[in-house]
Amino acid sequence: xxxxxxxxxxxxxxxxxxxxxxxxxxxxxxxxxxxxxxxxxxxxxxxxxxxxxxxxxxxxxxxxxxxxxxxxxxxxxxxxxxxxxxxxxxxxx
Amino acid sequence: xxxxxxxxxxxxxxxxxxxxxxxxxxxxxxxxxxxxxxxxxxxxxxxxxxxxxxxxxxxxxxxxxxxxxxxxxxxxxxxxxxxxxxxxxxxxxxxxxxxxxxxxxxxxxxxxxxxxxxxxxxxxxxxxxxxxxxxxxxxxxxxxxxxxxxxxxxxxxxxxxxxxxxxxxxxxxxxxxxxxxxxxxxxxxxxxxxxxxxxxxxxxxxxxxxxxxxxxxxxxxxxxxxxxxxxxxxxxxxxxxxxxxxxxxxxxxxxxxxxxxxxxxxxxxxxxxxxxxxxxxxxxxxxxxxxxxxxxxxxxxxxxxxxxxxxxxxxxxxxxxxxxxxxxxxxxxxxxxxxxxxxxxxxxxxxxxxxxxxxxxxxxxxxxxxxxxxxxxxxxxxxxxxxxxxxxxxxxxxxxxxxxxxxxxxxxxxxxxxxxxxxxxxxxxxxxxxxxxxxxxxxxxxxxxxxxxxxxxxxxxxxxx
Amino acid sequence: xxxxxxxxxxxxxxxxxxxxxxxxxxxxxxxxxxxxxxxxxxxxxxxxxxxxxxxxxxxxxxxxxxxxxxxxxxxxxxxxxxxxxxxxxxxxxxxxxxxxxxxxxxxxxxxxxxxxxxxxxxxxxxxxxxxxxxxxxxxxxxxxxxxxxxxxxxxxxxxxxxxxxxxxxxxxxxxxxxxxxxxxxxxxxxxxxxxxxxxxxxxxxxxxxxxxxxxxxxxxxxxxxxxxxxxxxxxxxxxxxxxxxxxxxxxxxxxxxxxxxxxxxxxxxxxxxxxxxxxxxxxxxxxxxxxxxxxxxxxxxxxxxxxxxxxxxxxxxxxxxxxxxxxxxxxxxxxxxxxxxxxxxxxxxxxxxxxxxxxxxxxxxxxxxxxxxxxxxxxxxxxxxxxxxxx
Numbered sequence: 001x002x003x004x005x006x007x008x009x010x011x012x013x014x015x016x017x018x019x020x021x022x023x024x025x026x027x028x029x030x031x032x033x034x035x036x037x038x039x040x041x042x043x044x045x046x047x048x049x050x051x052x053x054x055x056x057x058x059x060x061x062x063x064x065x066x067x068x069x070x071x072x073x074x075x076x077x078x079x080x081x082x083x084x085x086x087x088x089x090x091x092x093x
Numbered sequence: 094x095x096x097x098x099x100x101x102x103x104x105x106x107x108x109x110x111x112x113x114x115x116x117x118x119x120x121x122x123x124x125x126x127x128x129x130x131x132x133x134x135x136x137x138x139x140x141x142x143x144x145x146x147x148x149x150x151x152x153x154x155x156x157x158x159x160x161x162x163x164x165x166x167x168x169x170x171x172x173x174x175x176x177x178x179x180x181x182x183x184x185x186x187x188x189x190x191x192x193x194x195x196x197x198x199x200x201x202x203x204x205x206x207x208x209x210x211x212x213x214x215x216x217x218x219x220x221x222x223x224x225x226x227x228x229x230x231x232x233x234x235x236x237x238x239x240x241x242x243x244x245x246x247x248x249x250x251x252x253x254x255x256x257x258x259x260x261x262x263x264x265x266x267x268x269x270x271x272x273x274x275x276x277x278x279x280x281x282x283x284x285x286x287x288x289x290x291x292x293x294x295x296x297x298x299x300x301x302x303x304x305x306x307x308x309x310x311x312x313x314x315x316x317x318x319x320x321x322x323x324x325x326x327x328x329x330x331x332x333x334x335x336x337x338x339x340x341x342x343x344x345x346x347x348x349x350x351x352x353x354x355x356x357x358x359x360x361x362x363x364x365x366x367x368x369x370x371x372x373x374x375x376x377x378x379x380x381x382x383x384x385x386x387x388x389x390x391x392x393x394x395x396x397x398x399x400x401x402x403x404x405x406x407x408x409x410x411x412x413x414x415x416x417x418x419x420x421x422x423x424x425x426x427x428x429x430x431x432x433x434x435x436x437x438x439x440x441x442x443x444x445x446x447x448x449x450x451x452x453x454x455x456x457x458x459x460x461x462x463x464x465x466x467x468x469x470x471x472x473x474x475x476x477x478x479x480x481x482x483x484x485x486x487x488x489x490x491x492x493x494x495x496x497x498x499x500x501x502x503x504x505x506x507x508x509x510x511x512x513x514x515x516x517x518x519x520x521x522x523x524x525x526x527x528x529x530x531x532x533x534x535x536x537x538x539x540x541x542x543x544x545x546x547x548x549x550x551x552x553x554x555x556x557x558x
Numbered sequence: 559x560x561x562x563x564x565x566x567x568x569x570x571x572x573x574x575x576x577x578x579x580x581x582x583x584x585x586x587x588x589x590x591x592x593x594x595x596x597x598x599x600x601x602x603x604x605x606x607x608x609x610x611x612x613x614x615x616x617x618x619x620x621x622x623x624x625x626x627x628x629x630x631x632x633x634x635x636x637x638x639x640x641x642x643x644x645x646x647x648x649x650x651x652x653x654x655x656x657x658x659x660x661x662x663x664x665x666x667x668x669x670x671x672x673x674x675x676x677x678x679x680x681x682x683x684x685x686x687x688x689x690x691x692x693x694x695x696x697x698x699x700x701x702x703x704x705x706x707x708x709x710x711x712x713x714x715x716x717x718x719x720x721x722x723x724x725x726x727x728x729x730x731x732x733x734x735x736x737x738x739x740x741x742x743x744x745x746x747x748x749x750x751x752x753x754x755x756x757x758x759x760x761x762x763x764x765x766x767x768x769x770x771x772x773x774x775x776x777x778x779x780x781x782x783x784x785x786x787x788x789x790x791x792x793x794x795x796x797x798x799x800x801x802x803x804x805x806x807x808x809x810x811x812x813x814x815x816x817x818x819x820x821x822x823x824x825x826x827x828x829x830x831x832x833x834x835x836x837x838x839x840x841x842x843x844x845x846x847x848x849x850x851x852x853x854x855x856x857x858x859x860x861x862x863x864x865x866x867x868x869x870x871x872x873x874x875x876x877x878x879x880x881x882x883x884x885x886x887x888x889x890x891x892x893x894x895x896x897x898x899x900x901x902x903x904x905x906x907x908x909x910x911x912x913x914x915x916x917x918x919x920x921x922x923x924x925x926x927x928x929x930x931x932x933x934x935x936x937x938x939x940x941x942x943x944x945x946x947x948x949x
Binding site: 003004005006007027029030031033034037038042043044047049050052053054055056057058059060061062063064065067073075076079080082 | 129130131136141177194213214223224225226227228229231232233234235236237239240241242243244245246267268327328365478479480481510511512515516549550552554
């Protein structure tokens with residue numbers, strides 16, 4: 001899903017993430033959430049109680065709806081985590 | 094564990110926090126500023142790292158310009174800045190327990206603490222507001238402004254208050270398409286009293302510029318309209334709106350359905366008081382300030398000695414109030430540290446604060462939802478997103494006598510989830526008030542539920558390392 | 559509106575008061591329950607949900623717990639509300655070799671009393687609970703142990719009592735008790751006075767305050783127990799567990815300053831873990847501490863490594879009503895007709911709530927109980943028979 005970035009990622013700032021085994025290009029310094037959204041990942045998890053799909057809502061670390069697994073650490077907030085080259089992210093699909 | 098002796102620890106790097114840090118650093122005070130976010134500057138001071146050059150936005154907006162200058166200044170003055178750092182607890186010896194950006198845990202024991210933890214958004218829930226693709230206005234703003242990412246090329250904006258227009262304007266600036274702006278209030282109810290116009294001319298002028306840009310872009314703006322439903326199978330596909338009458342009730346037959354992949358919603362702001370609660374600070378309830386706020390005296394000291402508070406947590410008031418209070422708090426702290434501070438400077442800031450508080454009352458009134466509009470929320474609407482509790486369940490429990498936040502927490506697990514009630518509490522509190530009014534019971538001041546450490550969830554892994 | 563008269567007034571809206579209210583309502587007693595704060599807002603809302611038989615003192619205490627346990631099975635249905643009761647059994651985890659000997663004695667004593675317990679080696683214990691680590695020596699399994707949601711249990715008792723006519727008044731503080739000729743006559747509250755021939759002091763940690771109103775010393779002291787709550791996680795732990803250390807601290811009654819509380823762990827129906835424990839004498843301070851949180855979590859992860867993937871979302875602390883010998887105080891108060899006490903259960907209030915409610919209700923209506931309450935009488939603490947406080 002191209003076209004969600006306002007300007008292309010400068011070459012020197014490109015980092016690579018792995019989302020559920022698929023490679024995703026992100027921009028150094030950005031949040032994991034920004035990287036996921038820019039790559040078209042909106043639904044990030046299945047709510048344990050209801051089984052509904054959920055994605056980021058508040059975007060500022062309050063609502064805990066954007067929880068993903070980052071480098072094996074489950075339930076980390078995508079909106080508060082910063083991308084790093086080679087980072088592995090798992091989301092519920 | 095605590096390595097550096099900081100005289101002052103500031104929690105929150107928004108305008109209030111950063112302004113205070115700069116002022117303190119000017120006097121040679123050793124300061125550390127901590128913020129949970131990736132960037133420094135809080136919700137107001139965001140800018141995209143890939144398009145760093147000052148945009149038109151920054152040039153026009155003096156307040157933002159000042160803010161970014163302060164961030165630069167703070168770095169020059171050797172203010173220690175810790176981003177992605179969570180303050181998990183404040184002990185009764187005013188010791189802070191901190192998880193830093195490497196998930197390492199340590200303690201900081203400053204002489205004085207300044208809480209500038211800002212605000213979060215409030216929401217008026219509607220059917221489907223938990224669908225992926227429905228974001229808070231703040232979330233959209235942060236994606237666009239901090240990271241240059243649009244959630245979708247076309248975005249629907251709805252809720253209440255001037256922030257909707259700010260976000261819509263920012264989207265337009267960044268080549269997003271705003272499909273429509275839906276404002277729940279009637280236009281006439283949003284107009285400011287003329288006295289306020291006079292004293293806050295620059296603010297209104299700025300709003301006017303934003304609206305002009307929105308009109309110029311031919312974005313339809315619909316007043317007296319609310320979002321009734323977000324629909325979609327796995328993510329947002331459609332937004333349903335309806336006209337509302339003067340009381341905020343949906344007008345039958347005015348429903349409209351729009352296709353949309355991204356919806357930004359927001360209904361005002363409420364202070365982040367949780368850390369202050371844990372520190373033992375007294376909290377007061379004032380809807381004209383945005384809900385529960387930290388009680389402060391003229392010098393912005395809280396009820397706990399050597400713990401000060403500034404910015405949105407003492408009452409929602411926007412950037413100028415935060416800047417002003419950051420300065421006042423810094424001056425008070427300097428005095429406490431035994432530094433000479435000119436009295437006139439202090440009183441000048443104080444006077445300004447009075448005026449800003451007047452504006453704040455008007456600003457918060459723009460977000461208040463009428464009882465009728467809250468009562469009109471359909472039964473099956475989720476209120477507590479963490480524990481999946483519907484408004485019907487809450488109303489029934491309140492009727493059965495669980496008419497406090499503590500009682501509702503026990504009966505329905507509201508606020509027991511990951512967000513610890515941060516998202517649903519404002520609306521639950523409204524529901525309790527409405528019930529009290531309807532039954533003519535004594536409408537006691539509703540106290541916030543207790544907050545315990547850790548203030549935000551803490552990975553057990555971090556704790557053990 | 560507070561009624562002017564009642565057959566019985568219960569002071570205390572925790573699990574004990576709620577249970578008494580319920581069993582009284584079954585006997586059609588016109589009871590009134592008064593709670594100074596919100597209902598179920600004290601100890602009963604700040605505890606775990608373990609119903610452990612293995613942890614009781616052998617003797618009357620265990621016998622009481624066994625009777626109580628029998629009543630749990632039917633409660634869900636009887637109360638018409640979900641109380642999340644489960645009878646999956648419970649484990650005592652022996653972490654150190656040197657604890658084995660006292661555990662052997664413990665097992666022998668319990669078996670003698672007819673409690674079904676079995677000694678498991680590490681491997682057997684891990685077969686029962688695969689989430690357990692290798693960091694322990696052995697375990698004791700009791701199939702009768704169970705778990706319940708303490709808040710739901712308390713609320714369900716109250717709701718059922720209300721349906722059968724008990725009047726429940728939160729935010730109603732008792733300020734005095736009216737006496738006449740050696741018997742109770744009335745309860746005076748911040749909202750008015752209720753004439754009543756029977757008063758039940760079920761005020762938990764606040765029971766001594768009620769005692770003072772009739773110049774009776776009640777040796778209950780608040781003892782803080784901190785609990786760490788994790789986010790909801792995958793189903794890992796089926797049974798409740800406590801460490802041998804926990805048992806030792808619990809049963810060593812003395813007023814030791816040891817904060818050590820051993821380990822307790824359970825996973826609620828919602829999937830959250832409740833981890834404990836501390837036993838601290840810090841007055842009425844209900845705050846939680848960073849130090850305790852760290853210790854509790856460290857110890858719990860030693861036994862259940864899977865916890866490391868979870869977040870702590872909250873901590874809370876409850877003030878357990880401690881008594882010097884670790885037994886609750888149940889029964890009539892000698893010298894004051896019509897005054898009954900049911901308090902001081904420390905950490906056993908949830909487990910003992912059903913039987914306490916039933917026995918106290920019997921005491922109100924029949925004047926006696928089938929179960930011998932002598933071991934639990936208030937006068938056991940008195941050196942002389944007349945233990946009234948001097949003015």
